[in-house]
Amino acid sequence: MAHTDPLIDVNRLANTAALPPLPRDFYHRDTLAVARDLLGCRLVRYYEGELMIAKIVETEAYRGSEDSACHAHRRKTPRTEAMFGPPGHAYVYLVYGMHWLLNVVTQPEGNPCAVLIRAVEPVSGEAAMRALRDVKGRNLTNGPGKLTRALRIDKTLYGHDMTQPNALWITAGTPPDAVASGPRVGIDYAQPTDRDAPWRLWSEGNPWVSKTR
Template sequence: MGLPEMIDSTSLPRAFYARPSLEVARDLLGRHLVHESNGERLVGRIVETEAYGGAEDSASHASRGLTRRTSPMFGPAGHAYIYLIYGIHDMLNLVTESPGKAGAVLLRAIAPVAGEASMVRHRGGRRRDLANGPGKLTQAMGVTLAEFNRHDLCQGDRLWLAPGEPVDDHLVTAGPRVGIPYAEPRDREAPWRLRCPAAVRGAS
């Protein structure tokens, strides 16, 4: 096992996730999303995230209360919360916040680090716009709701997040979240989407 593989074998601890969603969303930039499947390790560097709070955030699923679908958001930090949109796209979120408070961070884009050929194959041979959107990201990485919803990301088993390379503040931009027309104006306009513009191009 080479050095990169050894580094990416270390999963982020639960304490990393058990913090306010916006803090976690910022600190996720540059970290590595790792999926180990069929003897191959797919790795993507996280370059865009969106933070979601609890009952106080009208853009968040948690604002509608505890349901079967949203229950992972109310559970322990460091687990996956995956839901389906438009009947086809799996959206990978990471559960955040301290016990008793709901929250999550949506992974919006990654840049390939390892296993790019398999990512392209998962995307039907499309190398362009490989993982520059949340649905493209999960398709490229082979991550599905059926397999990974509620998955514990802190165990280093099949799907986890590795330390990667944290991003300096001057490389990060913040702006409004995408696709939340139902939210209150203050929440629609909140700068809770974090991205590394230069690195996002690597996801295209």
């Protein structure tokens, strides 16, 4: 399907110079700072000739060995291996047998932290995002499992280097006017201090933010 969005010049897609990836140093920092600074940035997905762009509006920080909610808090396993690697790579995993969730690895190599992308707002290529299935309105991308489906993100992107303008990366955007925070979603198994930590961040007032349980 050819996109007709006037904001995107098809000729620029080949070199993607207009959408430079955030550099590795961006991710080589405190996880909560990265989670905050990713709000307003744009997730870029190039898949089968389609360019899809979506603004990040909700994130969660997962802070390694000291965070009992983090998958990597005990030891390295085949699943969590990517989190122990260098920052700027994708940590993608399956939950509940059917939903892929996208994280970006942060902090120096060996410190297994990541930021979960929980919700995005379509900016361009929305028709391609909707092509896969019939969903109404904001159900397209207002949750961590919904956005991966819309953007065709699955295990094939496990460990993918997101600092290169290829297949999946993040480019800078406009920070939100206000950032709100609260406890992370779906981590009842964590220690109380971790469970209650306000490490879920979102763009205040943005209607694409996920609905919590």
